[in-house]
Amino acid sequence: MVLSLGACAKPAEEEKPAGNAYTPGTYTQEVSGRNGKMVIDVTFTEDKIEKVEIVSEKETKSIAKVAMDRIPSQIVEHQTTNVDTVTGATITSYAIVSAVKNAVKEAGGDQTVLDAVTTARATAQETIEKTADVIVVGGGGAGMSAAVSAMENEASVILIEKTSMLGGNTVLAGGAMNAVDTEWEAGFEAQPGEKETLQMYASLDEATIPAEYLEDFKTMRTQINDYLASGETYHFDSVELHTIQTWYNGLRTNLDGEDYYGNYDLVSTMTKKANDAINWLGDLGVKWDTSKVTQPVGAMWVRGHNPSMPKGEEYVAVLEPMIQDKGEIMYETAATELIMDGSKVVGVKAVKADGTEVILHANKNVVLATGGYGANTKMVQQYNNYWTEIPNNIGTTNASGLDGDGIVMGQAAGAALAGMEFAQLMPIADPETGDLFTGIAATTTSDYFFVNKEGKRFVDETAARDTLAKAALENGGEFFMLVDMDVAEECIWTDWREQVEDGNAYMADTLEELASMMGLNEEQTKNFLEEVEKYNSYVESGVDPEFGKPIFNHKFEKAPFFASPRKPAIHHTMGGLVIDNEAHVLNAAGEAIEGLYAAGEVAGGVHAGNRLGGNAIADCFVYGRIAGENAAK
Numbered sequence: 001m002v003l004s005l006g007a008c009a010k011p012a013e014e015e016k017p018a019g020n021a022y023t024p025g026t027y028t029q030e031v032s033g034r035n036g037k038m039v040i041d042v043t044f045t046e047d048k049i050e051k052v053e054i055v056s057e058k059e060t061k062s063i064a065k066v067a068m069d070r071i072p073s074q075i076v077e078h079q080t081t082n083v084d085t086v087t088g089a090t091i092t093s094y095a096i097v098s099a100v101k102n103a104v105k106e107a108g109g110d111q112t113v114l115d116a117v118t119t120a121r122a123t124a125q126e127t128i129e130k131t132a133d134v135i136v137v138g139g140g141g142a143g144m145s146a147a148v149s150a151m152e153n154e155a156s157v158i159l160i161e162k163t164s165m166l167g168g169n170t171v172l173a174g175g176a177m178n179a180v181d182t183e184w185e186a187g188f189e190a191q192p193g194e195k196e197t198l199q200m201y202a203s204l205d206e207a208t209i210p211a212e213y214l215e216d217f218k219t220m221r222t223q224i225n226d227y228l229a230s231g232e233t234y235h236f237d238s239v240e241l242h243t244i245q246t247w248y249n250g251l252r253t254n255l256d257g258e259d260y261y262g263n264y265d266l267v268s269t270m271t272k273k274a275n276d277a278i279n280w281l282g283d284l285g286v287k288w289d290t291s292k293v294t295q296p297v298g299a300m301w302v303r304g305h306n307p308s309m310p311k312g313e314e315y316v317a318v319l320e321p322m323i324q325d326k327g328e329i330m331y332e333t334a335a336t337e338l339i340m341d342g343s344k345v346v347g348v349k350a351v352k353a354d355g356t357e358v359i360l361h362a363n364k365n366v367v368l369a370t371g372g373y374g375a376n377t378k379m380v381q382q383y384n385n386y387w388t389e390i391p392n393n394i395g396t397t398n399a400s401g402l403d404g405d406g407i408v409m410g411q412a413a414g415a416a417l418a419g420m421e422f423a424q425l426m427p428i429a430d431p432e433t434g435d436l437f438t439g440i441a442a443t444t445t446s447d448y449f450f451v452n453k454e455g456k457r458f459v460d461e462t463a464a465r466d467t468l469a470k471a472a473l474e475n476g477g478e479f480f481m482l483v484d485m486d487v488a489e490e491c492i493w494t495d496w497r498e499q500v501e502d503g504n505a506y507m508a509d510t511l512e513e514l515a516s517m518m519g520l521n522e523e524q525t526k527n528f529l530e531e532v533e534k535y536n537s538y539v540e541s542g543v544d545p546e547f548g549k550p551i552f553n554h555k556f557e558k559a560p561f562f563a564s565p566r567k568p569a570i571h572h573t574m575g576g577l578v579i580d581n582e583a584h585v586l587n588a589a590g591e592a593i594e595g596l597y598a599a600g601e602v603a604g605g606v607h608a609g610n611r612l613g614g615n616a617i618a619d620c621f622v623y624g625r626i627a628g629e630n631a632a633k
C-alpha cells in the first residue's frame with residue numbers, strides 16, 4: 001500500500017459523522033486482476049468513499065470493461081462494497097472490491113457498516129416477454145455472425161448473452177483464422193521444411209483414406225506433385241490440403257480403441273467457405289493484417305489470417321455495434337431452456353443476472369451458439385474418453401460461462417451428440433491461471449522451442465495440440481517456451497516488458513543467466529546449452545533429426561533471451577450437438593429438429609479428436625453465417 005496524498009489527522013471520536021468515518025486521503029492499492037496487477041486509487045472524505053479510480057490494469061478490455069465501469073460507480077453511489085459481481089468478469093469484480101476493502105481498512109473505516117448496505121444488490125423485476133424472427137443464444141463468434149447474417153437476410157434478431165459482454169472464447173483466442181487464399185499465400189516464400197511435409201501428405205496410402213475424403217485426397221496429391229515438380233519456392237496451399245489436414249490431424253483413437261474423425265460434409269464446407277467468410281468479415285469492417293500469414297500453435301500449416309487488433313477483439317469491435325444497431329442484444333441474460341411446441345423449437349426461456357425471467361418467442365428459428373464446456377471441468381471429466389486423466393485442478397483458457405448450457409438444452413429438445421469424448425488441452429497456457437495470454441509466445445510455431453525442467457527439448461513444437469499436451473504432461477506438466485529478442489518484439493499478443501515485470505517470463509542477457517532464472521541446476525544448464533546449440537543447427541539445415549520439426553524460421557540467438565513457464569489447460573471441447581452442413585441440429589435419427597440451428601463450439605463433428613489451431617475461428621464464422629442465413633428463412 002502507498003498512501004499517495006497527505007493523510008490528514010483522524011477526526012476526534014466525537015466529530016465522527018454518522019455512518020462511517022475515514023481518515024481522508026487517497027489510498028493506492030495493488031491487487032491481482034484476471035491478467036495481472038491492477039492499481040486502484042480509493043479516495044475518502046471524512047465520511048464517504050469519494051472516488052474509486054482504476055489507475056492501471058492489464059485486463060482484456062472487452063471482458064472487464066463493464067466491471068471496471070460499473071463496480072467503482074456502484075461502490076461510490078451506494079457507499080458499500082456489497083455489490084453484485086459482473087457475470088463473466090468475476091475476477092476483475094472481486095479485485096476492485098478487495099482493493100476498496102483494503103483501503104477502507106487502511107483509512108480506519110468500519111467494514112461492517114459497508115456490508116450492511118444492500119441497496120446495490122439487484123433484485124428480480126417483472127418478467128420480460130419479447131418476440132423476434134430469430135433468437136440467437138450466445139454472443140461469441142458464431143452467435144455474432146449468425147445474428148449479423150440473419151439481419152442481412154431481413155430477419156429481426158434478438159441475441160442473448162449470459163455474460164456482460166460479447167466475445168466468449170472467440171475474443172480470448174489467438175484470433176487467427178485458417179482460410180485458404182492461394183493467391184495471397186503464394187506471395188510468401190515457403191519456409192524450410194514445408195516441401196517435406198507436403199511430400200508426406202501426398203504419399204499417404206490411399207487405402208487409409210476414408211472413401212468420402214478420397215476424391216479430395218487425389219486432387220491434393222496432384223496439386224502437390226505439380227507444385228513440387230515446378231521447383232517453385234512460394235508457399236503452397238489448397239482447400240483440399242486444408243480438408244485432408246483437418247481429417248488427418250483430427251483422427252484420433254479413444255481409450256476403447258475406436259477411431260474417430262471429422263464428418264466430411266462438415267469439414268469440407270468449412271474449408272471451402274472459410275475464405276468467403278474472410279471476405280465477408282472484411283466487407284463488414286474487419287481489417288485483416290495481410291502483411292503476414294501465420295501458423296498458430298497446433299495449426300499444422302501456415303494459412304492463418306490475423307485481424308489487425310490483438311486476439312479476437314476485432315471481431316467483437318466490428319460485429320457488436322452492427323447487432324446493437326439493427327437488432328437487439330440482451331446482456332447478462334442466460335438461456336435456461338428451449339420452448340417447444342411439440343417437437344418444434346419456438347423460443348427460449350432465460351434469466352437475467354438479477355433474477356428477472358425472460359421469455360423470447362421466435363417467429364422463425366432459434367440459433368444455439370453457446371460455445372463449449374471447457375470452463376466446466378466436471379462435464380469434461382464426465383465425457384472424457386481420451387485423456388487417461390483430467391485432474392480436478394486443471395486450469396482452463398476459457399471465458400467463464402462456457403459451461404455447456406447449449407448442449408444440455410439441445411439434448412432436452414431431442415438433439416444427438418457427437419464427439420463428446422474429446423476435449424482439447426492447450427499446451428501453452430499459464431501454469432497458475434490457465435490463461436493463454438501471459439508469457440511471451442511467438443506468433444508462429446516455427447519461431448520458438450520448448451524445454452522441460454531438465455533443460456531438454458522434448459517434442460516437435462509444430463505438432464498437434466494433443467501431442468504437445470501429452471508430451472508436456474509426460475515431462476512433468478510445466479515446461480518453458482523460449483524466444484529470443486527478435487521474436488519477442490514480434491509477439492502480437494503480449495508486451496514482453498510487461499510480462500517480464502509481472503514475473504510471467506524470465507529475461508536474461510546470457511543463456512547461463514536465463515538457465516539460472518529457470519531454476520536449472522548445473523547438469524540441467526549443460527543440457528539447455530547443448531539444446532540451444534543443436535536447435536540452432538537444425539534451423540540452419542531445416543532438418544530436425546530428433547523430433548522431426550518440419551519448419552523453422554528463426555534461430556535462438558539474439559539477446560536478451562526469454563523463457564516463459566507454460567502448462568496444459570482445458571481449451572476447446574470438440575464434441576457437441578450433431579449438425580449438418582446447413583447448421584440444422586439433428587436428432588438421433590439424423591432428422592433436423594424443426595426451429596433449431598447451431599453453430600460454433602456448441603456443435604460437434606468438425607474437429608473430431610483434435611482441433612487444429614486456427615480452425616475454431618473458421619468453424620464459428622462459417623457455420624455462424626450459414627446458421628443465421630438459414631434461420632432467417
Ligand code: ADP
Pocket residue numbers: 137138139140141142143160161162163165166167168169170171333334335336369370371372400401402403405406599600601602620
Ligand atoms: P463460439 O466460438 O462457438 O462462438 P464462444 O465461446 O466464442 O463460442 O461464445 C459462446 C458465448 O455463449 C459466450 O459468450 C458465452 O458466455 C455464451 N453463453 C454460454 N451459455 C449461455 C447461455 N446459457 N445463455 C446465453 N449465452 C450463453
